[in-house]
Amino acid sequence: DSGVTQTPKHLITATGQRVTLRCSPRSGDLSVYWYQQSLDQGLQFLIQYYNGEERAKGNILERFSAQQFPDLHSELNLSSLELGDSALYFCASSVEPGAGEQYFGPGTRLTVT
Amino acid sequence: AQSVTQPDIHITVSEGASLELRCNYSYGATPYLFWYVQSPGQGLQLLLKYFSGDTLVQGIKGFEAEFKRSQSSFNLRKPSVHWSDAAEYFCALLGGGYQKVTFGTGTKLQVIP
Numbered sequence: 001d002s003g004v005t006q007t008p009k010h011l012i013t014a015t016g017q018r019v020t021l022r023c024s025p026r027s028g029d030l031s032v033y034w035y036q037q038s039l040d041q042g043l044q045f046l047i048q049y050y051n052g053e054e055r056a057k058g059n060i061l062e063r064f065s066a067q068q069f070p071d072l073h074s075e076l077n078l079s080s081l082e083l084g085d086s087a088l089y090f091c092a093s094s095v096e097p098g099a100g101e102q103y104f105g106p107g108t109r110l111t112v113t
Numbered sequence: 114a115q116s117v118t119q120p121d122i123h124i125t126v127s128e129g130a131s132l133e134l135r136c137n138y139s140y141g142a143t144p145y146l147f148w149y150v151q152s153p154g155q156g157l158q159l160l161l162k163y164f165s166g167d168t169l170v171q172g173i174k175g176f177e178a179e180f181k182r183s184q185s186s187f188n189l190r191k192p193s194v195h196w197s198d199a200a201e202y203f204c205a206l207l208g209g210g211y212q213k214v215t216f217g218t219g220t221k222l223q224v225i226p
Contacts, residue, residue: 002158033214045216
């Protein structure tokens, strides 16, 4: 158990819909990262927050957005969903903003039908 | 630009045999390098990391990796594989001003009796 929690575990929704994925980092970690893992794209870094501020951006679509709240939990919002958005979404956390040593949550499996 | 290449998509080894998983990177400065393991249905777990100093680093579960700057490689090794090592292994590089982590495409390890 990494100490990072993600909800929900599974999510099934239809194209065009909007969903919110939630992540709580390990106690004491200020940085949160979001990743998408799919069969064709592999593990892709989406976005990083540190202490409430956006720190780094990866291959995140404009339809996707994220935020980190004062209590340090983070949410990833995915809108206008397409079939290709079906993937595992991981959240990770670290103490420092530039840390490669990240602790991953169990992931949210999103299926878009 | 930074990149990580794992040339082997899938590797099969016999239980008790030695293992080497390859990782090559491209980065213009001194990299921070990591190996993660992902068991089926799980998030990623950090096996080991290289920041500086001794180029041979020890990790958890009996794994080690050697950083070779001249070959831009960071190969993962284990002298004797156990059936429980069957998983997917990801090499990762921390770059982009130490803000951005890039993962390789992963190597799936199958262990046969």
